[in-house]
Amino acid sequence: MDAFQDHYPENVSHCYGCGSKNKHGHQIKTHWEGDETVTRFTPEPYHTSVPGFAYGGLIASLIDCHSTGTAAAAMYRQEGRDMDSLPAFRFVTGSLHVDFLKPTPLGELTLRGTVKEIKGRKVVVECTVFAGDVATARGEVVAVQMPESFGQS
Numbered sequence: 668m669d670a671f672q673d674h675y676p677e678n679v680s681h682c683y684g685c686g687s688k689n690k691h692g693h694q695i696k697t698h699w700e701g702d703e704t705v706t707r708f709t710p711e712p713y714h715t716s717v718p719g720f721a722y723g724g725l726i727a728s729l730i731d732c733h734s735t736g737t738a739a740a741a742m743y744r745q746e747g748r749d750m751d752s753l754p755a756f757r758f759v760t761g762s763l764h765v766d767f768l769k770p771t772p773l774g775e776l777t778l779r780g781t782v783k784e785i786k787g788r789k790v791v792v793e794c795t796v797f798a799g800d801v802a803t804a805r806g807e808v809v810a811v812q813m814p815e816s817f818g819q820s
């Protein structure tokens with residue numbers, strides 16, 4: 668199944684969390700399941716915080732990139748456009764809030780996202796991280812369409 672990230676333009680495919688061209692990164696893959704977006708990711712042993720459990724910064728970065736991908740996909744969906752069509756929607760993180768509800772074990776994790784708001788260039792995404800049936804973290808991301816000047820200095 669094609670993931671949102673498989674359709675990212677090359678110039679935004681280097682992100683540590685979601686870029687398919689970053690060989691050192693997480694390379695997460697996200698897709699729609701109805702009105703939810705889903706990413707599955709299995710942490711490596713080196714993602715440890717306390718032995719047996721995942722590092723919180725990893726969880727935050729998964730929520731971050733799951734949510735920016737969701738933002739892009741939601742904009743395409745709202746406009747009835749294919750994710751390969753131009754101009755491309757590129758989102759960056761304006762804010763990232765994470766609540767760690769329970770320790771997250773080092774096993775397969777499922778992130779489920781919902782779009783709370785689309786307003787102008789802003790998309791607000793809520794994302795919950797599950798280990799099995801247990802919600803271990805919940806995040807809210809304000810994703811904003813990337814300004815043309817982003818990355819230019």
Ligand SMILES: CCCCCCCCCCCC(=O)SCCNC(=O)CCNC(=O)[C@H](O)C(C)(C)COP(=O)(O)OP(=O)(O)OC[C@H]1O[C@@H](n2cnc3c(N)ncnc32)[C@H](O)[C@@H]1OP(=O)(O)O
Nearest residue numbers: 675679682735739756757758759760761762789809811814
């Ligand atoms: C297929 C391709 C996919 C491509 C996908 C690419 C994936 C890459 C994913 C990367 C994930 C990252 O790590 S990104 C890297 C980390 N993030 C960054 O470096 C971003 C740095 N910050 C910025 O460049 C800027 O502050 C922006 C772009 C976030 C916002 O600046 P701006 O463009 O001037 O936005 P502005 O007009 O002020 O605001 C627009 C709306 O967003 C809201 N807003 C702006 N900033 C915030 C904020 N921090 N917290 C809450 N809300 C905010 C405003 O209130 C407003 O809402 P309203 O008043 O209209 O309601």
